[in-house]
Amino acid sequence: MSAKKSIVGTMWDRIGHASRIRSLLQWIGVWPGISGASMAIASLIGVFVWGHFEALSGPIRYVLALAALMLVGGVFVFTRYLFGANLAAEASPTGLLDAHGLPYQTSNARDRRRWIARIVSSAIVLVAFATAYYAGGFEKLALALKPETAIFMACSQWPFPIKAQPNHVGYVTLVTRNRVKASGIGFFRIYSDWPDKHLLQQVAKSKNVVSASGYACKVSNHGPTALLSLVVNLFVWFGPDGGEKNKLTYPVIIAPLDKEFEFYVVNPCNSTVHVVWSDNASAHVFGERDEREIPLRTMGTSALGQIMDFPATSINWSSDPCS
Numbered sequence: 001m002s003a004k005k006s007i008v009g010t011m012w013d014r015i016g017h018a019s020r021i022r023s024l025l026q027w028i029g030v031w032p033g034i035s036g037a038s039m040a041i042a043s044l045i046g047v048f049v050w051g052h053f054e055a056l057s058g059p060i061r062y063v064l065a066l067a068a069l070m071l072v073g074g075v076f077v078f079t080r081y082l083f084g085a086n087l088a089a090e091a092s093p094t095g096l097l098d099a100h101g102l103p104y105q106t107s108n109a110r111d112r113r114r115w116i117a118r119i120v121s122s123a124i125v126l127v128a129f130a131t132a133y134y135a136g137g138f139e140k141l142a143l144a145l146k147p148e149t150a151i152f153m154a155c156s157q158w159p160f161p162i163k164a165q166p167n168h169v170g171y172v173t174l175v176t177r178n179r180v181k182a183s184g185i186g187f188f189r190i191y192s193d194w195p196d197k198h199l200l201q202q203v204a205k206s207k208n209v210v211s212a213s214g215y216a217c218k219v220s221n222h223g224p225t226a227l228l229s230l231v232v233n234l235f236v237w238f239g240p241d242g243g244e245k246n247k248l249t250y251p252v253i254i255a256p257l258d259k260e261f262e263f264y265v266v267n268p269c270n271s272t273v274h275v276v277w278s279d280n281a282s283a284h285v286f287g288e289r290d291e292r293e294i295p296l297r298t299m300g301t302s303a304l305g306q307i308m309d310f311p312a313t314s315i316n317w318s319s320d321p322c323s
Contacts, residue, residue, distance in 0.1 A: 035118065036076025039125055044069040054142040056288075064145075076121040083117040146292070147285060150222040151230065151257075153277060154299030155265065155308055158216035160200060160317075161193045162264055170194065171263040172214075173234070173252055175273050175310070176320050180236050180250045187263060188318060195317045202315055214266035215275075215308045220299070221257050229255035231282040232296060234265075237274040267310030269322035275308040 047068040051061035132138055164170045170190040179185045221227060234250040254261045267273045281296040298305050316322060 036073050036080075036121060039076065039122060040069045040073040043072040043125070043129075050138065051142075052289075054138075056142060056145055060145050072125050075124055076118070079121040079124070080114070080117045083113045083120075146288065147225050148223060149225075149227075149283060149285065149294045150297070151219065151227075151281060151283070151294060152222060152297045152299045153217060153219045153232065154305060155215045155217040155277075157213055158264060159213045160195055161197070162190065162195075162214070162216075164190055164192050164194065171261075173250070173263055173265045174318050174320055175234075175236055175250065175265060175267050175275060176269055176318075176322055177238060178321060180248045186253065188320075199315060199317065214264050214310075216262065216264055218260055218262050218299075219254060219257065220260040226286045227254075227257040228284040228286055229253065229291070230257045230284075231291075233278040233281070235276045235278065238271055240272065242274070265308060266317060267313065268317040268320065270312045270314055270316075271322070272312050273310040275310070276306050 044065045048061050048065040051064055056064070162170060162172070171187040172190060172194070174188050219230065219232065230253075232252045232254070234252055236248045236250050237246055238248075239246075252263070254263075265275060277296070279296060280293050282291050283294045284291045
């Protein structure tokens with residue numbers, strides 16, 4: 001008999017603990033309906049999904065989601081504390097007896113202050129999120145959490161031949177109409193000194209004006225992280241006509257970019273060419289899901305360093321057709 005009473009007493013104690021926990025959850029607005037827990041969990045999920053679409057790294061998304069969970073939950077707890085209420089609603093007798101012969105009581109409806117606290121807390125959270133959204137706070141936060149980049153580019157005239165380093169590939173961008181219009185052919189690769197010495201000998205014998213030079217360009221990464229890819233847009237004008245109508249865009253794709261990358265820009269055709277590189281580049285930063293626009297800084301102080309002018313040449317330095 002004593003063992004049976006002991007078991008029943010233990011079960012009753014457990015029920016009492018569960019009741020106290022339920023009362024505490026009710027007090028902070030978790031049970032049921034509009035609750036701090038449901039709003040906090042919804043905020044956690046929403047911030048995590050937002051971080052995914054903003055291409056934030058995994059650890060940053062987890063930290064932001066947990067911060068949202070704690071902040072929203074904290075708003076509900078603090079508001080509940082300010083409004084005040086008993087941990088549990090007052091009980092009223094029913095005239096029935098429980099298994100122990102004690103009067104069975106039921107709780108009254110949740111007190112009014114608890115519901116007001118929940119509504120006020122929900123309104124605060126919703127207004128805060130809406131204000132941040134319409135004020136551009138989320139965009140500013142996403143930008144601030146992404147690693148800074150410091151990509152520089154500099155170009156200078158380079159006389160022929162282009163010296164190939166032993167066991168290295170040289171990269172040449174040929175600004176011909178076909179390549180620029182194709183917009184995806186990529187670099188002309190050289191594995192030895194270029195152009196061929198026989199072509200250079202023709203230059204020495206030629207009576208025509210021949211440009212025997214190009215531009216050497218260096219893109220350097222001074223930021224804290226490597227780039228999986230970088231796309232630099234070259235704006236190209238053929239002949240004497242300028243303006244937006246005659247501008248062509250030639251993307252130079254560098255993948256990957258750890259510290260620095262060197263390439264050459266050459267006009268191999270009998271037409272003047274003017275080239276200017278853009279102020280921005282498209283970069284795929286290591287650890288991020290999507291590409292984003294970043295500033296492309298000019299090495300030096302003058303913006304004129306972004307301009308490359310090529311005179312016409314009567315000798316085609318490559319096998320690419322010029323027309």
